[in-house]
Amino acid sequence: GNLDLAAALTRPLHAADLADLIQLLEPEERLRLVAALGPDMDPDTFSYLDETVRDELLEALGPERAGAIVAELETDDAVDIIEELDEEEQREILERLPMPERIAVEEQLAYPEDSAGRLMQREFVAVPEYWLVGQTIDYMRTTPGLPDEFYDIFIVDPRMRPVGGVPVSRVLRSRRSVPIRELKLKELRLVPATMDQEEVAFLFRQYGLVSAPVVDADGRLIGVITVDDVVDVIQEEAEDDILKLGGVTETDVFARPLETVKRRAPWLAVNLVTAILASLVIAMFEEAIAKLVALAVLMPIVASMGGNAATQTLTVAVRSLAVRELTPANAARVIVKELLVGAINGLVFLAVGMVVALVWFGDPTLALVFGLAMLINLATAAFAGVVVPLVFHRLGLDPAVASGVFVTTVTDVVGFFAFLGLAGYFLL
Amino acid sequence: GNLDLAAALTRPLHAADLADLIQLLEPEERLRLVAALGPDMDPDTFSYLDETVRDELLEALGPERAGAIVAELETDDAVDIIEELDEEEQREILERLPMPERIAVEEQLAYPEDSAGRLMQREFVAVPEYWLVGQTIDYMRTTPGLPDEFYDIFIVDPRMRPVGGVPVSRVLRSRRSVPIRELKLKELRLVPATMDQEEVAFLFRQYGLVSAPVVDADGRLIGVITVDDVVDVIQEEAEDDILKLGGVTETDVFARPLETVKRRAPWLAVNLVTAILASLVIAMFEEAIAKLVALAVLMPIVASMGGNAATQTLTVAVRSLAVRELTPANAARVIVKELLVGAINGLVFLAVGMVVALVWFGDPTLALVFGLAMLINLATAAFAGVVVPLVFHRLGLDPAVASGVFVTTVTDVVGFFAFLGLAGYFLL
Known part of the structure; x- marks a missing residue:
């Protein structure tokens, strides 16, 4: 009863909204609602579902039903879903698709993961150079199998290589006797099928594209990428950076607890190792601490300030690398600038720190040592914060992944060493 | 000589690429290149420049030239540039624009900052319901002042209220005798001019829109937002979250060092206060540390593990809130899940931590205390990591801004208190 009512209520929803609703349910409820909706549920709903939820649902529905759902989707959406499944499941579903x-x-699965080839649609409108607007319009009116909606028409040479793009609105606004090639945009940006999706997103953003032709190794038109696919990529890539900087691999709100533990614990283990490294530095100065416990009280402040300053610099560096505002061409200048920023911040907090320590412990030498350690660590933080991600980037590694631990390990070690070392030298 | 060559070489570049190139130059070189390029520089270049660089350049060029540049831009791009200037500069430029x-x-500036009204273009194509495809095409062919490129045509009622949207490609593919209303999409999503741009971006992503009509308070069509504007918004919003989580207000690669210090130092000052708070906890246990220096060695590990676990949870929570995967509807479930994850991680690192401490210091009671503190702090981290951003969100505050300090202060304080407190009780 209730379930039929729920199904009736959700039926008029847009696929994207229905997907959101399904995600908010308990795992068992999800399956029951999908079962109640039956085959008249919009298969697009699955495209909008979070990957974790989708995989669970498809598995629960069985390969028969899953295959039927995938068969109803556009090719690029079908690829999107199938590429996330494991090989066994992929095979089971592929076997059930019409030939x-x-x-x-x-x-499309033959193209590398995250490539333009995986992202593209295979339906597009291409016309020869010598056609007139009238011929083009007649062709579009009478040819079945063209995509339902499209934004650009591509002009191709006899070997199917794109030579120009024409926005649909320009065709509409021109007389039938105008040659189509006169309407083409000044610039045509080709996307090789093997181009990484991050690169594709950059092209779309940089040049404000709405669609772009995808070409194979011989330069022949094989598909088209539209901006709505790219919106998802931009979202994903930015999200990726956020999560990696936070030490997480994916948004896992919908993952089960044990899975989440499996994903997060390794990162905590790495952090344990680096924390132990920093503690080994402290252990070197056990005697000094035993003589002057104030050192134990103040040392976390030095480390924490360094860690925070480093995170600031690192965040800016990672982001600027991602949007290409930081490149080899201005790396040296940015490093010098960050060092300068670190030094100025260091002098500011040398002063503030000295006042704090003096008020707290009344010992001018301790205050000076505390202030100097702060200066040293903030300068180190600035340097490491920008150089580490640059080096990662140069080595072809993702600067967002491990830069964080790396850099804060540096500021922890340097912070403890500078403070305790100076204290050992001047105070004891 | 050199400068003329540089100008000649850069002239054929796309405005977006020229903007990138200008950004990579030293501040003085930027001005010289722009001066050498003279008035035949594509004014769109300014739209692509980073805000800091643009403001400096426009100021250096003077209001006369700046006004001329802005006058050549499309309205939405002009608004984009002017809204970032201070009032004095805004007035000087506005006075120089043609009426x-x-x-x-x-x-457009009268609409709130970051609203749909600021984002929209004022040029669009609207036709009455009773028109045929043929009339629509003739209208588009003969009417000047329509936008150069557009993706949807809007059908309006006699009071200019939009009642449907028709993709341009559908018009092209239909016979002249078809009534235009038969081509309209099932759904039309109206954007009120006062809607926040984040909300607009959500609509576009959720429903895969390419353009959407903007309406005033009376529901009349006053503009259109296209997906390329939204791509920038999505990029900005995601970047905003990244930067805020890193304790930075803007990507400031192009800002001068002193400006950067002014933006970053306040955050470091906040961190100093919270670090002192944590150190006050340590100071409560000075005696215990004096007796057993191993406590000073191990305590930063407990705090650091808590901080990292909290950052993981927090990152997921902030992101999930932003993309609306975490809502009041599933908040309770997500909190329980994170607590479970925290408890399991806690048990894992209780075990690992005990082994580490035992090997290092050979004291089973110390090892047990260390492990227990780890468990307590990881569970606390999980709880604070998800509850704090939820509370911020509920209070209408941006969870990305201050959640980080807040949460790591909690894990520092709890970490030190649990470890040193348990140690004081069991060991001394």
């Missing part, structure tokens, strides 16, 4: 659809999906 | 342009810009 033409199956070939299309398998061809 | 119709000036009125258009001022009208």
Whole structure:
């Protein structure tokens, strides 16, 4: 009863909203609602679902039903879903697709993960150079199998290589006797099928594209990428950076607790090792601490300030690298600038720190040592915060992943060493 | 000589690429290149420049030249540039715009910052319901002043209220005798001019929109937002979260060092206060540390593990709130889940921690205390990491800004208190 009512209420929803609703349910409820909705549920709903939720649902529905759902999707959406499954599940679903659809999906799966080839649609409108606007319009009116909606028409040479792009609105606004090539945009940006999606997103953002032709190794038009696919990529890539900087691999709100532990614990283990490294530095100065416990009280402040300053610099560096505002061309200048910022911040907090320590412990030498350690660590933080991600980037590694631990280990070690070392020298 | 060559070499570049190039130059070189390029520099270049660089350049060029540049831009791009200037500069430039342009810009500036009204273009194509495809095409072919490129045509009622949207490609593919209303999309999503741009971006992503009509308080069509504007918003919003989580207000690669210090130092000052708070906890246990220096060695590990676990949870929570995967509807479930994750991680690192401490110091009671403190702090981290951003969100505050300090202060304080407190009780 209740379930039928729920199904009736959710039926008029847009697929994206229905997907959101399903995600908010308990895992068992999700399956029951999908079962109640039955085959008249919009298969697009699955495209909008979070990956974790989708995989669970598809598995629970069984390969028969899953195959039927995937078969109803556009090729690029089908690829999107299938690429996330494990090989066994992929095979089971692919086997159940009608042959033409199956070939299309398998061809796209042959392109590398996160490449333009995986992202593109295979349906597009291409016309020869010598056509007139009238011919083009007649072709579009009478040819079945063209995409339902499109934003650009591509002009191709006899070997199917794109030579120009024409926005649909320009075609509409021109007389039938105008040659189509006169309407083409000044610039045409080709996307090789093997181009990484991050690169594709950069092209779209940089040049404000709405769609772009995808070409194979011979330069022949094989598909088109539209801006709505790219919006998802931009979202994903930015999200990726956020999560990696936070030490997480994916948004895992919908993952089960044990899975989440499996994903997060390794990162905590790495952090344990680096924390132990910093503690080994403290252990070197056990005697000094035993003589002057104030050192134990103040030392976490030095480390924490360094860690925070480093995180600030690192965040800016990682982001600037991602949006290409930081490049080899201005790296040296940015490093010098960050060092300068670190030094100025260091002098500010040398002063503030000295006042704090003096008021707290009334010992001018201790205050001076505390202030100097702060200066040293803030300068170190600035340097490490920008150089480490640059080096990671140069080595072809993702600067967002491990820079964080790396840099804060540096500021912990340097912070403890500078403070306790100076204290040992001047105070004891 | 050199400068003329540089100008000649950069002239064929796309405005976006020229902007990137200008940004990579030293501040003085930037001005010289722009001066050498003279008035035939594409004014769009300024739209692509980083805000800091742009403001400096416009100021250096003077209001006369700046006004001329802004006058050549589309209204939405002009608004984009002017809204970032201070009032004095805004006035100077607005005074130099031709009257119709000036009125258009001022009208858009009247909408709240970051609203749909600021984001929209004022040029769009609207036709009455009873028109046929043929009439629509003839209208578009013969009417000047329509936008150069557009993706949807809007159908309006006699009071100018939008009642449907028609993708341009559908018009192209239909016979002249078809009534335009038969082509309209099932759904039309209206954007009120006062809607926040974050909300607008959500609509576009959620429903895969390419353009959307903007309406005034009476529901009349006054503009259109296209997906390329939204791509920038999505990029900005995600970047905002990244930077705030890192304790930075803006990407400041192009800002001068002193400006950068002014932006970053306040955050470090906040961190100093919270670090002192944590150190006050340590100071409560000075005696215990004096007796057993191993406590000083191990205590930063407990705090650091808590901080990292909290950052993981917090990052996921902030992101999930932003993309609306975490809502009041599933908040309780997510909190329980994170607590469970924290408890399991806590048990894992209780065990690992005990082994580490035992090997290092050979004291089983110390090892047990260390392990227990780890468990307590990891569970606390999980709880604070998800509850703090939820509370911020509920209070209408941005969870990305201050959650970080807040949460790590909690884990520092609890970490030190649990470890030193348990140690004082069991060991001394």
